[in-house]
Amino acid sequence: MIVLQGVSKTYPNGVAALRDISIDIPEREFAFLVGPSGAGKSTFIKLLIRDEVASKGRVFVNGQDVGRLKRRQVPHFRRKIGVVFQDFKLLPYKTVRENVAFPLQVHGILDWKVMNPQVEACLEMVGLPDCAERFPTQLSGGEQQRVAIARGLIHHPLLLIADEPTGNLDPDTGWEIVQLLIKINAFGTTVLMATHNREVVDMLRRRVIHIDHGAIVRDEHEGAYHAA
Amino acid sequence: MSTRGHTTRPDIVLHACKSGLQQVNRNRLMSIFSVATSAVMLLMLGSFLVMVASLNVTLRALEQKVNVVAYLKDGADPAAVQNLHDSLLKDARVASVTLITKQQALVRMQQTLGSQSKLLAQLGDNPLPASFEIALKSAGSAPQIAQLVQSDPAVESVDYQQGVVDRLLAITGFLRLAGLGLVVGLAIIALFIIINTTRIAVYGRRQEIEIMKLVGATDWFVRGPFLFEGMALGFMGAVVSCCLLAASYRPIIAKIASLLTFLPLDFDPLLLPKLLGVVLGGGLAVGAAGSYISVRRFLDV
Numbered sequence: 001m002i003v004l005q006g007v008s009k010t011y012p013n014g015v016a017a018l019r020d021i022s023i024d025i026p027e028r029e030f031a032f033l034v035g036p037s038g039a040g041k042s043t044f045i046k047l048l049i050r051d052e053v054a055s056k057g058r059v060f061v062n063g064q065d066v067g068r069l070k071r072r073q074v075p076h077f078r079r080k081i082g083v084v085f086q087d088f089k090l091l092p093y094k095t096v097r098e099n100v101a102f103p104l105q106v107h108g109i110l111d112w113k114v115m116n117p118q119v120e121a122c123l124e125m126v127g128l129p130d131c132a133e134r135f136p137t138q139l140s141g142g143e144q145q146r147v148a149i150a151r152g153l154i155h156h157p158l159l160l161i162a163d164e165p166t167g168n169l170d171p172d173t174g175w176e177i178v179q180l181l182i183k184i185n186a187f188g189t190t191v192l193m194a195t196h197n198r199e200v201v202d203m204l205r206r207r208v209i210h211i212d213h214g215a216i217v218r219d220e221h222e223g224a225y226h227a228a
Numbered sequence: 229m230s231t232r233g234h235t236t237r238p239d240i241v242l243h244a245c246k247s248g249l250q251q252v253n254r255n256r257l258m259s260i261f262s263v264a265t266s267a268v269m270l271l272m273l274g275s276f277l278v279m280v281a282s283l284n285v286t287l288r289a290l291e292q293k294v295n296v297v298a299y300l301k302d303g304a305d306p307a308a309v310q311n312l313h314d315s316l317l318k319d320a321r322v323a324s325v326t327l328i329t330k331q332q333a334l335v336r337m338q339q340t341l342g343s344q345s346k347l348l349a350q351l352g353d354n355p356l357p358a359s360f361e362i363a364l365k366s367a368g369s370a371p372q373i374a375q376l377v378q379s380d381p382a383v384e385s386v387d388y389q390q391g392v393v394d395r396l397l398a399i400t401g402f403l404r405l406a407g408l409g410l411v412v413g414l415a416i417i418a419l420f421i422i423i424n425t426t427r428i429a430v431y432g433r434r435q436e437i438e439i440m441k442l443v444g445a446t447d448w449f450v451r452g453p454f455l456f457e458g459m460a461l462g463f464m465g466a467v468v469s470c471c472l473l474a475a476s477y478r479p480i481i482a483k484i485a486s487l488l489t490f491l492p493l494d495f496d497p498l499l500l501p502k503l504l505g506v507v508l509g510g511g512l513a514v515g516a517a518g519s520y521i522s523v524r525r526f527l528d529v
Contacts, residue, residue: 049442051529072446079444089439093254106445110243151443 001027001159001190002048007057009043009214017043019214020057025192025207027158030185032201033194034225035211041194044211045163048192049083050074062158079107082152082189086164088144090136096123096147097132103155122150126180142173149180153189160184162193166200174200198225241452248456258429259461265425266465266514267472269418270507274473275480276414277506280407281499282484287400292323294367294396296374296388299357302330304382309358312380316362319376321369326361330354357384367397419514422465426458426518434526441529450527454519462515466508473503 002025009018017040025031033041046052047059050066059066062080069077082103090099100122101115109115123129126146136144145165152160162181166174178193178200185191195201201208201224208223209216218227252259300309309327316325328336333356338345362377364370370393374386430437440450477500 051442075441075444075446075449077444078442081444083442089435089442091436091439093251093433093436102440102445103443105243106440106443106449108240110239 001025001062003060005058007047007054007059009047009052010055017214021216023209023216025190027190028188029207030191031207031209033192033209033211034201039211040214041211042163045161045194048161049078049081079103079155080157082157082160084148084152084162084165086167088148090144090147092136095132096134099136099147100150100154103151107155118154122154126150141169142176145169145177153184157189159190162191164194164196166195166197201225244452245456248453249460251453251457252460262425262429262461263464263468266422266462266511267468269422270466270511271469271472273414273418274469274503274507276411277503278477278480280411283403283407287403290396291367291400294364294370294393296362296364296370296377296386298360298362298377298386299384300359300382301384302357308382312382313360321365321373323363323365328359328361330356330358333358367393422514423518423521427522430454430522437523437526438529441527447527451523454523455516458515458519459512462511466511470504470507473507474500
């Protein structure tokens with residue numbers, strides 16, 4: 001699902017965020033991306049969604065060479081991926097229903113008769129069946145993150161990328177979000193979750209990819225937050 | 229029921245229109261601010277257009293007062309006089325030619341002198357010459373016409389108040405240029421301010437644009453609602469300023485006319501509809517342009 005071959009990323013200001021990274025994350029895997037702030041986790045994710053382009057090496061997502069996408073191909077590429085952010089990134093002037101439906105509209109599905117059943121199914125799945133008509137500002141942080149996950153799922157992406165989804169939430173709410181991601185993974189979606197949350201990583205014993213100073217220092221199946 | 233693949237271009241335009249208007253409604257404070265800004269700018273521009281248009285009418289009226297007067301020799305050959313009259317009428321620069329006979333000249337003089345007209349009787353024979361009053365289409369051709377007429381054998385002398393005409397032409401030319409410069413300058417300033425207001429509004433929502441792009445929206449899908457929003461706000465601003473212009477137009481014109489009573493002012497009856505058309509069209513265009521320019525900066529995600 002995700003293949004990186006000798007990928008380096010140097011920003012125009014000279015900062016080398018990633019150095020010679022190679023990795024292979026197969027379909028249906030649940031992988032954690034861990035490491036201290038500034039280690040390169042965000043750059044890693046930006047490369048996957050074509051927010052940035054690698055300076056060296058090649059990035060493949062779902063078989064597509066991400067670095068070689070033309071500008072007009074990028075929107076179509078992104079529609080196959082779901083992304084969840086630490087700061088939720090919901091559209092403030094749209095209701096929960098409109099936020100969740102947005103990826104469908106982007107796909108050209110504009111008929112509410114078609115969108116509504118899917119929106120309601122997704123909100124049901126994330127545990128927010130009664131919030132459709134509210135605005136994001138009227139929800140708690142945990143609820144907003146659930147809406148963001150519902151939005152990330154509605155178009156049935158093959159890959160869900162979560163960039164520190166629990167970072168702004170209290171531990172209990174964070175746990176609920178992680179459990180939601182596990183459930184999504186169980187239905188067959190590949191999940192990549194960048195996190196600082198040691199408890200979660202240690203508890204779940206999934207694949208752990210540890211990045212530090214722009215390089216992969218550890219890659220373990222059934223790993224923990226810190227090396228054993 | 230429409231399903232995937234059956235979505236047509238009009239559907240997407242309609243969707244963009246709907247969500248654009250929804251944004252206007254949900255972002256009400258910013259909308260009111262934008263409408264007010266464009267209303268004030270368009271009102272200012274509209275009033276200056278009225279002023280410049282009336283200035284032009286005034287200037288044209290002034291210039292049309294310029295006449296070339298050709299005094300005819302006493303006892304000139306009637307055939308030669310007729311010839312001159314015909315050739316002047318054929319000249320493209322001439323608006324009209326009026327023959328003032330010796331008798332008519334005397335009557336005029338009597339009217340001018342009023343109660344002192346008895347003095348004229350003491351002169352015995354009518355001393356005044358017959359003349360052609362030549363009205364011109366443009367005051368600028370006065371010297372050429374004067375020269376042409378001067379060389380005619382039937383003509384004694386020519387008068388067109390050379391110094392006055394030259395100065396008049398210099399002044400009207402300057403005023404026209406100044407009016408045009410004022411309107412163009414003001415239009416640029418208005419455009420700049422309206423676009424800047426839009427930029428501030430869009431800047432506040434740059435994250436929304438980023439989110440839409442990250443979720444896989446194309447540039448046009450993001451831009452569409454903003455364009456309709458900009459057009460709606462620009463149009464509303466234009467409607468507000470149109471109402472104010474329409475209400476204040478007649479009083480302003482009346483005021484100008486009463487200040488300049490010595491001028492035969494004749495306003496273009498189509499000025500108001502033309503003006504409203506310009507303001508409404510301008511509001512729509514500037515709104516759309518402002519959104520397009522402002523959104524473009526943030527689309528590179």
